[in-house]
Amino acid sequence: PASGALSVFYIAPGGDQPxxxxxxxxxxxxxxxxxxxxxxxPVTGLALDDxxxxxxxxSNLTGSGSAYTVLVIPDVEDLVSVSLPEGVVxxxxxxxxxxxxxxxxxxxxxxxxxxxxxxxxxxxxxxxxYSLYVSFSEAVSGLTADDLVVVNGEVTSIRSxxxxxxxxxxxxxxxxxxxxxxxxxxxxGTVEVTLPAGxxxxxxxxxxxxxxxxTLSFECAGDFGEQWVVDEGEEWAAAALSNLNLTLADxxxxxxxxxxxxxxxxxxxxxxKTARTVTFQQSAAWENWNAIADVQPSTALDAPVMVSIAxxxxxxxxxxxxxxxxxxxTDMVNxxxxxxxxxxxxxxxxxxxxxxDGAFYIYSDSPNDHTPYLxxxxxxxxxxxxxxxxxxxxxxxxxxxxxxxxxxxxxxDEDGLFHLIYEDWSPISARSHSWDSPLAGHVSSExxxxxxxxxxxxPPVDLRTTPTGTFGTYHHPNAPDALFEIHTPEQDAxxxxxxxxxxxxxxxxxxxxxxxxxxKMGRFASDSIYDEYEFVGSMHSGHPDPxxxxxxxxxxxxTQQPTDYTSPGPWVEGxxxxxxxxxxxxxxxxxxxxxxxxxxxxxxxxxxxHVVALTPARLDLSALPEGYGFQFEFRVDNTxxxxxxxxxxxxxxxxxxSNFQQWANTNGIPAETGADNNTNGMPDVAEFAIGQTVxxxxxxxxxxxxxxxxxxxxxxxKVELWFADDLLDSWHVAExxxxxxxxxSDVVDGEGNHELVFEVFDxxxxxxxxxxxxxxxx
Numbered sequence: 020p021a022s023g024a025l026s027v028f029y030i031a032p033g034g035d036q037p038x039x040x041x042x043x044x045x046x047x048x049x050x051x052x053x054x055x056x057x058x059x060x061p062v063t064g065l066a067l068d069d070x071x072x073x074x075x076x077x078s079n080l081t082g083s084g085s086a087y088t089v090l091v092i093p094d095v096e097d098l099v100s101v102s103l104p105e106g107v108v109x110x111x112x113x114x115x116x117x118x119x120x121x122x123x124x125x126x127x128x129x130x131x132x133x134x135x136x137x138x139x140x141x142x143x144x145x146x147x148x149y150s151l152y153v154s155f156s157e158a159v160s161g162l163t164a165d166d167l168v169v170v171n172g173e174v175t176s177i178r179s180x181x182x183x184x185x186x187x188x189x190x191x192x193x194x195x196x197x198x199x200x201x202x203x204x205x206x207x208g209t210v211e212v213t214l215p216a217g218x219x220x221x222x223x224x225x226x227x228x229x230x231x232x233x234t235l236s237f238e239c240a241g242d243f244g245e246q247w248v249v250d251e252g253e254e255w256a257a258a259a260l261s262n263l264n265l266t267l268a269d270x271x272x273x274x275x276x277x278x279x280x281x282x283x284x285x286x287x288x289x290x291x292k293t294a295r296t297v298t299f300q301q302s303a304a305w306e307n308w309n310a311i312a313d314v315q316p317s318t319a320l321d322a323p324v325m326v327s328i329a330x331x332x333x334x335x336x337x338x339x340x341x342x343x344x345x346x347x348x349t350d351m352v353n354x355x356x357x358x359x360x361x362x363x364x365x366x367x368x369x370x371x372x373x374x375x376d377g378a379f380y381i382y383s384d385s386p387n388d389h390t391p392y393l394x395x396x397x398x399x400x401x402x403x404x405x406x407x408x409x410x411x412x413x414x415x416x417x418x419x420x421x422x423x424x425x426x427x428x429x430x431x432d433e434d435g436l437f438h439l440i441y442e443d444w445s446p447i448s449a450r451s452h453s454w455d456s457p458l459a460g461h462v463s464s465e466x467x468x469x470x471x472x473x474x475x476x477x478p479p480v481d482l483r484t485t486p487t488g489t490f491g492t493y494h495h496p497n498a499p500d501a502l503f504e505i506h507t508p509e510q511d512a513x514x515x516x517x518x519x520x521x522x523x524x525x526x527x528x529x530x531x532x533x534x535x536x537x538x539k540m541g542r543f544a545s546d547s548i549y550d551e552y553e554f555v556g557s558m559h560s561g562h563p564d565p566x567x568x569x570x571x572x573x574x575x576x577x578t579q580q581p582t583d584y585t586s587p588g589p590w591v592e593g594x595x596x597x598x599x600x601x602x603x604x605x606x607x608x609x610x611x612x613x614x615x616x617x618x619x620x621x622x623x624x625x626x627x628x629h630v631v632a633l634t635p636a637r638l639d640l641s642a643l644p645e646g647y648g649f650q651f652e653f654r655v656d657n658t659x660x661x662x663x664x665x666x667x668x669x670x671x672x673x674x675x676x677s678n679f680q681q682w683a684n685t686n687g688i689p690a691e692t693g694a695d696n697n698t699n700g701m702p703d704v705a706e707f708a709i710g711q712t713v714x715x716x717x718x719x720x721x722x723x724x725x726x727x728x729x730x731x732x733x734x735x736x737k738v739e740l741w742f743a744d745d746l747l748d749s750w751h752v753a754e755x756x757x758x759x760x761x762x763x764s765d766v767v768d769g770e771g772n773h774e775l776v777f778e779v780f781d782x783x784x785x786x787x788x789x790x791x792x793x794x795x796x797x
Contacts, residue, residue, distance in 0.1 A: 037062050037110045041124040049131045056087040062108040069107035073100040093128035098419040100125050100502050123490040133227045138235040141433040146241035152549040153198040158222040166218040170211040176201040181477040197477040204239030207684050211236045244676040247286050250669040260284045272667040280654040287648040293675040294640040302666040303544030304555045308584040314577050316354045322564035322579050324372050334399045343369040345399040358402025361394045371428040374628045380467045384424045386497035391426050393468050412471040419445045419502045427516035429629045437467040442514040446483045450493040453532040455514030457482040479552045484510050509534040515564045522633030528565045538562050569631045590619035593659030601648030727773040
């Protein structure tokens with residue numbers, strides 16, 4: 020039938036349309052590949068232009084009768100789909116019947132390349148614990164904690180990120196491509212992490228090993244004071260002495276009545292500790308939003324974008340006369356129109372904006388729902404549109420991952436990068452789900468224009484249901500016959516993302532189209548931009564296209580509809596707390612702080628328009644005396660905020676570092692009691708932690724004199740000499756009655772320093788291995 024004409028196929032009673040099956044030797048290919056085209060009966064009329072190919076071209080059609088072969092050449096390395104529509108060939112048995120349509124054959128075209136790897140993470144750590152993220156260019160196998168080379172720290176755990184799915188997750192098809200690594204710093208200062216070349220092998224059968232990674236450096240700022248953390252479910256259960264009207268479940272303490280109270284056990288220590296602070300963090304649900312009238316001026320249309328620079332300095336970007344303009348306000352009530360900020364055409368579909376070094380980075384999809392372009396404007400109020408810098412994040416529209424954007428941009432103060440969160444329509448018929456998706460992608464860039472690479476981070480949102488392995492198409496004005504993988508059951512969809520960071524926690528707000536329901540607004544939260552976000556709730560009614568900001572001392576959620584929202588912040592008021600100390604170690608509290616209200620406070624972060632500075636909900640405990648045990652209590656008035664409960668997520672009590680730890684911090688060395696950290700290669704080694712800076716020499720009479728300075732061994736720690744005949748044997752402690760190796764004397768001078776004299780002789784004609792260690796009291 021002629022292209023564009025109405026085609027009617029008549030099937031005679033009892034007749035069978037020729038059916039056809041498309042197949043390949045492998046659905047994972049490098050370069051061009053052959054497709055076998057097999058009909059269930061001989062046909063005629065098959066031609067190259069009969070095939071429908073997404074992300075490729077066909078050539079070299081051979082065969083006859085019922086069996087043919089065609090060569091498919093991919094356009095880009097992505098999913099390639101091939102199908103044969105109904106009615107392009109006719110049978111030869113005299114029935115005069117046209118063929119039935121084939122199923123869509125989908126093949127992954129990939130490069131033959133060596134796995135590359137990039138390490139991501141924050142530029143600093145407030146304490147000794149640090150999260151690092153490993154991103155490979157493809158799935159790999161064999162990564163272990165021992166593969167990472169860490170200077171001034173060690174790997175304490177490693178886990179894969181994301182979930183494994185089939186073809187629609189081409190860039191996210193395996194949970195062996197991304198890893199989260201926990202690093203513990205050894206001492207204050209710079210920690211460096213590298214993954215050497217050859218550590219892992221690719222998982223696609225090419226047997227290629229990785230190239231060397233970048234070296235990630237961060238500053239460990241913690242002073243290694245001890246902490247008591249109550250966060251996970253088992254920690255809440257272990258910490259609870261009693262609770263009134265609180266449910267402890269899933270790592271939270273949630274009130275069940277108008278008043279509630281939690282009392283912890285007394286946390287004990289073998290030596291006296293000095294408490295520093297106790298910090299409370301609530302859940303990320305952020306439910307205390309209040310509906311208000313439309314914030315934006317009447318002439319500001321379509322999806323708004325807020326740019327909150329500082330107190331009394333707010334811009335709203337919205338569409339008027341088919342272009343995005345800026346309005347300025349000093350109070351979020353009265354707005355002054357300033358003029359265009361984005362050029363027409365490419366700047367018609369603005370989705371988000373960022374700020375760096377005095378310039379505003381405006382992102383606009385062109386075409387709509389696809390490629391984000393960057394427009395840079397030095398002055399939003401001058402009435403002159405910014406400069407079009409070109410496409411910031413490019414994906415081939417003829418590939419399955421070329422559809423969906425409506426992106427959010429946030430520049431994090433933790434790493435300084437621009438983070439772009441976008442819709443990925445590959446697993447859903449976006450047309451029937453408000454142009455949203457259960458899958459979001461995440462890419463990052465140093466300059467906001469270059470370096471946004473598909474697949475460089477795991478999905479921040481991934482709520483796909485079960486993939487079927489079959490594919491369909493939908494129509495978009497800018498992408499007819501867009502390919503997607505069919506999932507079951509029907510999926511929820513999310514999109515039009517907007518982001519904000521408060522303290523160390525990230526939130527995203529979005530369109531939320533639940534399966535079988537009407538669209539509303541969704542909320543997501545994560546403790547890291549590099550980890551998957553958790554769905555924490557929904558609100559609103561209608562299609563919001565939201566934008567979030569901090570202004571006038573509170574938070575605004577502005578939609579494209581008449582209803583907007585404000586909130587005092589994620590913290591829900593109505594919490595008081597106190598801490599007690601057991602001074603003498605008798606198991607009872609001798610002194611309490613007063614009951615005090617705890618609450619978070621928020622403010623603008625200079626130079627960051629989507630990052631809000633946080634003053635934690637914290638009590639200063641410096642007025643408490645030192646002690647052997649500590650206990651905390653908090654009580655909740657669940658009526659302060661109507662309909663919203665203060666749900667406690669975690670409690671963290673921090674203590675001053677011991678003198679031993681402070682000495683180690685000053686000298687920039689790890690403070691591990693019982694560990695031998697001297698690496699000079701000498702068989703007789705002195706443990707660093709006693710404050711000795713040189714290796715003591717054994718005298719001809721077999722004696723060894725060591726001075727352990729008071730600052731290094733205070734807080735109840737003591738020095739011992741351990742010895743062994745063979746490094747493979749267990750170590751023995753030198754005491755006054757041990758043979759050959761014994762403690763001769765331990766004299767304390769007026770400043771508390773210990774002068775220890777040991778007798779050390781070779782035994783049985785063999786060399787003795789020995790070391791000095793610092794140990795905690797029994």
